[in-house]
Amino acid sequence: MARRESQIVLGLDPDPLRLWPEAAGAPPAASTAATPAARTAAAVAAHCRAVIDAVGDAVVAVKPQVACFERLGAAGWDALQQVTDHAHAAGLLVLADAKRGDIDVTATAYAQGFLGATPTPAGDVPGLGADLLTVAPYMGLDTLRSFAAVARDHGAGIVVLVRTSNPGAADLEDAQLAGGGTVWERVAGLVAELGGEHVGPESGLTDVGAVLGATQPEHLARARELLPRTIFLLPGVGAQGGRVEDLAPAFAPGRAAGLVTASRSIVSAHAAAGAAPAAAARAEAERLRAAAWALGG
Numbered sequence: 001m002a003r004r005e006s007q008i009v010l011g012l013d014p015d016p017l018r019l020w021p022e023a024a025g026a027p028p029a030a031s032t033a034a035t036p037a038a039r040t041a042a043a044v045a046a047h048c049r050a051v052i053d054a055v056g057d058a059v060v061a062v063k064p065q066v067a068c069f070e071r072l073g074a075a076g077w078d079a080l081q082q083v084t085d086h087a088h089a090a091g092l093l094v095l096a097d098a099k100r101g102d103i104d105v106t107a108t109a110y111a112q113g114f115l116g117a118t119p120t121p122a123g124d125v126p127g128l129g130a131d132l133l134t135v136a137p138y139m140g141l142d143t144l145r146s147f148a149a150v151a152r153d154h155g156a157g158i159v160v161l162v163r164t165s166n167p168g169a170a171d172l173e174d175a176q177l178a179g180g181g182t183v184w185e186r187v188a189g190l191v192a193e194l195g196g197e198h199v200g201p202e203s204g205l206t207d208v209g210a211v212l213g214a215t216q217p218e219h220l221a222r223a224r225e226l227l228p229r230t231i232f233l234l235p236g237v238g239a240q241g242g243r244v245e246d247l248a249p250a251f252a253p254g255r256a257a258g259l260v261t262a263s264r265s266i267v268s269a270h271a272a273a274g275a276a277p278a279a280a281a282r283a284e285a286e287r288l289r290a291a292a293w294a295l296g297g
Contacts, residue, residue: 048064
């Protein structure tokens with residue numbers, strides 16, 4: 001963050017019907033050229049690489065939405081691996097947005113697949129190699145511990161859904177508990193407990209982050225009270241209506257305590273700007289970078 005003066009995370013949610021024109025015709029590997037999945041996955045990978053090349057200097061991480069790749073089958077997972085490798089080559093972190101959550105054994109398997117490696121009699125099988133993984137908390141602290149254990153073994157981290165950006169979040173996350181407080185506040189307590197086990201000696205921040213939707217900034221001050229050392233991932237800026245200017249409480253511990261994620265507002269900026277896709281995306285990423293950086297000063 002300090003080197004790039006940025007807290008912006010580039011969301012990659014590729015829609016095969018809305019790829020940048022220069023990527024839409026990217027050829028797949030010759031051996032699989034006949035399949036629609038291979039042709040589409042090649043175009044998706046080319047699109048994501050082009051977006052990374054356009055805005056990479058203005059962001060600190062990419063956040064591929066895993067579902068957008070998985071729906072293309074095995075070819076889609078290969079495209080996701082290509083995008084992950086390309087982002088790493090550009091000096092960016094990769095946050096796999098998969099929102100996984102399951103019992104401890106399965107949580108470990110998910111974490112190995114995204115963040116670590118799977119031990120086998122034939123040798124370790126490497127996973128995707130992501131640096132961070134979004135996880136769902138609603139099966140309890142034991143499941144989060146399983147994700148965190150694998151992440152910590154591989155120098156990675158997890159980001160837990162706490163108070164999300166979608167309108168339906170209020171249906172469950174804002175529900176009042178009999179003992180006081182809301183469901184999301186209880187989840188925040190679990191994140192604080194788990195993260196408190198592993199605090200960076202220089203940053204003072206934990207390796208367990210929290211998703212706090214930018215569309216509901218009124219929750220940020222309370223979230224900071226509950227999570228003073230937690231990195232907040234702040235989705236919902238741009239197309240969902242969130243504004244960078246409303247996110248100041250997230251940066252109370254310092255600039256590194258907040259990650260502002262934007263997807264369609266960057267990737268589709270050319271639709272409103274009337275400019276070439278790469279130039280429009282770079283301009284929007286730079287605008288968001290400057291706005292967020294100013295909040296932490």
